[in-house]
Amino acid sequence: MNALGIIEPxxxxxxxxxxxxxxxxxxxxxxxxxxxxALHLANALVGNAPDCAALEIRLAGPVLEVKAPAxxxxxxxxxxxxxxxxxxxVPAHRAVRLRRGQRVRIGPLADSGxxxxxxxxxxxxxxxxxxxxxxxRARIGGLAGRALMAGDxxxxxxxxxxxxxxxxxxxxxxxxxxxxxxxxxxxxxxxxTAAAFDLFLASIWQVTHDADRMGIRLxxxxxxxxxxxxxxxDGIVTGSVQVPGTGRPIILLADHQTTGGYPKIATVxxxxxxxLGRLRPGDAVGFRPVSVEEAQAARSAQRDWLEEMAASLEPxxxxxxxxxxxxxxxxxxxx
Amino acid sequence: xxxxxxxxxIAPVFLPAGDTGLVIQYGDTVDAAVNRQVRGLATSVAxxxxxxxxxxxxxxxxxxxxxxxxVVSHADLVRAITPLTRRRHTTGLSGxxxxxxxxxxxxxxxDLPLVAELTGLDPAEVVRRHAATEFEVFMMGFLPxxxxxxxxxxxxxxxxxxxxxxxxxxxxxxxxxxxxxxxTLASPGxxxxxxxxxxxxxxxxxxxPILVRAGDLVRFEPVPMARYRELNARPECHEIQPEVSx
Numbered sequence: 156m157n158a159l160g161i162i163e164p165x166x167x168x169x170x171x172x173x174x175x176x177x178x179x180x181x182x183x184x185x186x187x188x189x190x191x192x193a194l195h196l197a198n199a200l201v202g203n204a205p206d207c208a209a210l211e212i213r214l215a216g217p218v219l220e221v222k223a224p225a226x227x228x229x230x231x232x233x234x235x236x237x238x239x240x241x242x243x244x245v246p247a248h249r250a251v252r253l254r255r256g257q258r259v260r261i262g263p264l265a266d267s268g269x270x271x272x273x274x275x276x277x278x279x280x281x282x283x284x285x286x287x288x289x290x291x292r293a294r295i296g297g298l299a300g301r302a303l304m305a306g307d308x309x310x311x312x313x314x315x316x317x318x319x320x321x322x323x324x325x326x327x328x329x330x331x332x333x334x335x336x337x338x339x340x341x342x343x344x345x346x347x348t349a350a351a352f353d354l355f356l357a358s359i360w361q362v363t364h365d366a367d368r369m370g371i372r373l374x375x376x377x378x379x380x381x382x383x384x385x386x387x388x389d390g391i392v393t394g395s396v397q398v399p400g401t402g403r404p405i406i407l408l409a410d411h412q413t414t415g416g417y418p419k420i421a422t423v424x425x426x427x428x429x430x431l432g433r434l435r436p437g438d439a440v441g442f443r444p445v446s447v448e449e450a451q452a453a454r455s456a457q458r459d460w461l462e463e464m465a466a467s468l469e470p471x472x473x474x475x476x477x478x479x480x481x482x483x484x485x486x487x488x489x490x
Numbered sequence: 491x492x493x494x495x496x497x498x499x500i501a502p503v504f505l506p507a508g509d510t511g512l513v514i515q516y517g518d519t520v521d522a523a524v525n526r527q528v529r530g531l532a533t534s535v536a537x538x539x540x541x542x543x544x545x546x547x548x549x550x551x552x553x554x555x556x557x558x559x560x561v562v563s564h565a566d567l568v569r570a571i572t573p574l575t576r577r578r579h580t581t582g583l584s585g586x587x588x589x590x591x592x593x594x595x596x597x598x599x600x601d602l603p604l605v606a607e608l609t610g611l612d613p614a615e616v617v618r619r620h621a622a623t624e625f626e627v628f629m630m631g632f633l634p635x636x637x638x639x640x641x642x643x644x645x646x647x648x649x650x651x652x653x654x655x656x657x658x659x660x661x662x663x664x665x666x667x668x669x670x671x672x673x674t675l676a677s678p679g680x681x682x683x684x685x686x687x688x689x690x691x692x693x694x695x696x697x698x699p700i701l702v703r704a705g706d707l708v709r710f711e712p713v714p715m716a717r718y719r720e721l722n723a724r725p726e727c728h729e730i731q732p733e734v735s736x
Contacts, residue, residue, distance in 0.1 A: 176544045176556055180532075181700040182630040182674075182692075283694075292675070293634045294694045342505035342513045387520055388631060388638070390547040390554025392511035414549055414631025422508030425559060447564040450509035454559045 157223030157314025159274065161307040162258060165217035167368075169289035170278060170297035170309070171271075171409075172208035178284045179413045185393060186288035186296065187409050189213075189269040189368065189432030192461065193232025196324060197273035199465035200229035200250045201316075208280070208287035209273040210303075213368075216261025216270070217303060223314035226274055227252045227321070228259065232433060233270035234330065235262055249323035249471050250275075252316060266330065267433040268366070276313025290410060292369075323471035324464065335443035336430060338396065338421035339450050343386060346418035347398070351378040355396075355420055356442055360404065364436045368410040371434060377402030380418065388416040394423035394431070396442075406431055424450035426457040502552075502575050504568050509559040512567050514575060515552035520667065522641050523580075524551050525628045529705050530579020535571055543567070548582075548704050549629045550638065583626070584705035586732040590672075590687050592621070592663055592710040593718035598686035605665060605682050609645040617712055619643060620663075620684065625670060625708045633677055635692030635700040639670040639708055654680035661686045663710065670710075685710070688722035689730055696729060706732065 173194070174187025188194045188211050195205045210217070216235070229250040230237055236244040237251065240258040245251045247270070253259060264270055280287050280298065289297030298307055344352060358375045365372035384400040391397075395407045397417040406423060407415075408431060423431060424445060434440060445453070505513040514531065516524050525548075532548040535555065542562030547554040555567060594602065594617040606613045625639035632638075647668045655678060658664070662673040664681035673679060674692035687710075691701045702708060713721070721727040 179545045179556060180547045180630060181703065182632065182634045182636050183700075184634075293692075295699070300694060339506050339508045342507050342511075342515075387518055387550050388629070389513065389515070389549040389552045390507070390511065390556075390631075392507045392554070392556065394508050394510075412632055413547060414629065419507070422506070422511070424508055425510050447506045447509050451559045451563055454509060458560060 156308065157311045158308035159226065159311060160220040160222045161217055161303045161305055161309070162220050163218040163260075164303045164305050164307070165212060165261070166215045167213045168217050168303045169211050169291070170208050170280065171211040171288045172286055173206045174288045174409060175284040175286035175296075179390075182413050183284070183293055183295075184290050184410045184413060186290040186368075187286070188271055189409055190232045190267075190271060190429045191432075192329060192429035192457070193269070193271040193432070194273070195461045196248065196464060197229050197231035197271045199468060200231065200248065200322060200324065201227045201273045201275040203273060203275060203277060205461070205465070207273065207277040209271045209277070212261055212264065212270045212272060213268065215263045216272075218258055218260045220258045221253050221255050222308060223255060223311055225252055225254045225315050226311060227316040228272060228274055230261065230270055230272050231324070232330075233264050233267040234327065235264050235266065235270065237261060246323075248327050250321040252318060252321060268435045269432045274311060275316045276311060279310035279312045292410060320470045322468040325467060325469050330433070332430060335441040336427045337424045337445045337450065337453065338442045339424060339447055340421050340444050341419070342422070343418035344420060346381055346386060347420055348379050348381050351380070352420065354378060355404070356444060359439050359441050362434045362436050362438045362440060366434070366436055368408055370405045370407045370411060371431065373404045373406065373440070375403065378404065378420065384417060386416055386418050388414045391415050391419070392422060394425065394428050395419045396421045396423065408432070424453055426450070426453040506564055507554065509564065510557060512555040512557065512564055512571075513552050514555070514571065517551055520550050520640070520669070522626065522628075525626070525640065526582040527579045528553050529582025531574060532704070533582060534574045534577070534579070538570060538574075540567070540570055547631075549631065582705050583707065584703060585735050586703070587707040587735065588702060588709070588730070588732045590689050590708060590710050590730070591713040591718070591721060592685040592687045593715055594620075594685040594712050595715045598715070598718065599684050601664075601682035602684045605648065605684055608648050611645065616684065619646075620665065620670065621710050621712050623670075623709075627702050627704050627706045627708060628669070630704055633674045633692070635674040635702070637672060637691065637702050637708070640668060642668045642670060644668070648682065650680035651682065654678055658683065659686070661688065661690070663687060686718065688718055688727055690728040693728065701729070
């Protein structure tokens, strides 16, 4: 079997694509990558379709070993480099072809809450409701419905990608996007006092350590409910900002429950979901209201931008694979 | 000539859940008639087969339409769905009926004494009334395959526990707010536990992981502890088939 072997699992590394949005009516979370922009770019770098499943890394990355003639990899959503054993580092946003036995390590992410490592051809895993996304809580998708463990082998669809000039993304400034995250007010804006809604928009919130694939709890002023914090349970979308009895907002992410009983003061627009995926504990975040029409225009603009990025990949030049050079006696092993 | 007036009683409000969700909300009360309206609307909207609609999630008093904003807009959806919202939907039933064995004894029913006290009934009467209720699956949510079942008689209008349990065992049958639920995975929970079923409402290893759906009818049948243990030990009893009608 052509595979990527998991030497060290990292922490909470899972297989993710864009999730399974069509089974929410059965109570099954959508799941999917926290940063869909990174998924699109990482896949473009290795020549995959934009929605091909990849590895999502949060906090600490894994150590992987190539157990196939070769693999082509690319990391996006972070500037953390790939460390290839005995051969130096490969920057993020650049594809690289590694051969059998080579190991690659992704260190702790210093600049992002999540990152995506795509592999040319993707993984040979069974789809559940049309998706390879792992939902650990529902125990479905990915590899046996769980995060990676040491000793796992992820079967590859392509075990010997053709050698070709690898490419890189010329600009990674999307990682530097700042300014408020855009929200559409509601659906339960009326559950809050006018002062609380203004305070929500005027405040700078801090991402707490209580942040996982289900949601991010924010620290800041207390938002006052107009009449209690219990509503009749209703549906939730990714990006819903719910405010429980503590008065502190929780932004719901990919693994959110499909329904819930706390009022939702606002909803992060779909074009800004990827930014939420990159937030880290301690980061500051503010919000700016937009209309649904503006949100939709922002999403279209994001799609156009992603297509432009994928079309603008440029030759990366040769990556100095010292290991190979030694093996081929092009460099003397003795200094 | 009088045109067809929209029925003001049932006119819902449309609320945006960002640019990927449209909430169609009928008031803010938990009521079987309102919930049937919501489920009936879901069926009608599904029948339109609108491009860009990704999923329809009926809840107690509102329908959430998940959509792809690159394919369809909020305004287009409101326009397409509005005529359906003014139609009165009375059933919303799927035609599937389930009979679920439940043990209401001892360790399976840790909160039965409390529920008896809160309802002013003796424990046997709590069980009798719970098992005598033909429940409708009002909505699915909270956990995979987790049904919200209504409605119990008025005396079951109980508050949730002030101190939720950290871990409710899967298969637990709970009550609160005139509703009942079945915990499908071990999870935190704030409702009162009055029984346990060996039937797996969610099993990711099954070809059809989810047992019941919104609009199904569910009835619980008391079984003694010995029978519960026997069923629980036989994997084929973890899944059952519904009766199907109309």
